[in-house]
Amino acid sequence: MEGMAGTRSRLVWAVNLAALLLVLLWTIPTLGLLISSFRDRDQISASGWWKAALPAEQNVIFRAPPPETAVPEGAAWVLDGNVFGEGGGSVAAFGLSAREPKAFAPGDTATGRAGDTLTVAGDGAFRITYPQAPEAGRGDRIFVTTTTPPRLTLENYETVIVAQGLGRAFLNTFTVTIPATVIPILIAAFAAYALAWMRFPGRALILACIVGLLVVPLQMTLIPLLRLHNAIGLDKGYLGIWLAHTAFGLPMAVYLLRNYIAGLPREIIESARVDGATDFEIFRRIVLPLSFPALASFAIFQFLWVWNDLLVATVFLGNAPDQLVMTGVLRELLGSLGGEWEILAASAFVSISMPLLVFFGLQRYLVRGLLAGSVKGG
Structure with missing residues (x-):
């Protein structure tokens, strides 16, 4: 027993050290990017970001x-x-x-x-x-x-937000991301409840089709979907890109939420039905509150994917200055300001600031929602 206890203790230490190493590998580059975004060109060319506090x-x-x-x-x-x-x-x-x-x-x-x-x-x-x-x-x-002497400045952020158009692109990205995150969650929540607790012909076939859609490469659907948009009169605009992101995100959302909702206690659902509650009332008053961890998990993934997307935005939104999202502006800055690292650092950190806030704000629901949705089924 003493040997087993000692082995377990060493394993715990090894796991903790490995987790700490992974955290450092992800955190140190982000910290360096943040510090570099406050330095001017001369300081960046003279020394590394780890010497920012030194002359x-x-x-x-x-x-x-x-x-x-x-x-x-x-x-x-x-x-x-x-x-x-x-x-x-x-x-x-x-x-x-x-x-x-x-x-x-x-x-x-x-x-x-x-x-x-x-x-x-x-x-x-x-x-x-x-x-x-x-x-x-x-x-x-x-x-x-x-x-x-060491000096920090906000001039880089003023340049990228005002002069380089990143402020407008930030608002455009918000305009694309918020509806493209909320719409698939609403549709997937209804579909997941129906597939988990309602009995109707073809339910298993629908679920199999949804699982099959998870392996379809996004790139294969861009041209057919763009032709469909043009055929029905959806020009390059926000409505088209909202529908595109909704279509691409729905299979994962339905699959994740269905597995989670199917794992909810059956006694609660049956008791509500005995009391005369309709399916909509059960969904709204019982299922939605209990499914918040799974909803938050998918919201994180969908938000991060849409926020960092460039391909779908380029195809369905266009490259006009008043339509460019942040990834599009960063692509142009990288081509025109490839040597101005202070501008690129500030631009990159403005781009990742919102995903960081969303992730750290909802991270307590992420693991719980993913684990529950992956091991439970009905």
């Missing part, structure tokens, strides 16, 4: 003004300026060549090949001194290693 070090090549702009000062000619221009920053080191960009500390004096000297202060102010009047030409290159 960022970056190598910058600054081109000094032309030598002929130097002004005489005593026997020498002097050229003053600031490597940061009107902005601010801190210089960690500087150099005269790409091979040694950190050869000198702030405040040191570096001597060039022509005898000119360069001094760069910690605040970026530099002073170039020429022993004689310099000839006209290009300004000297100054290799500067800067340190920028």
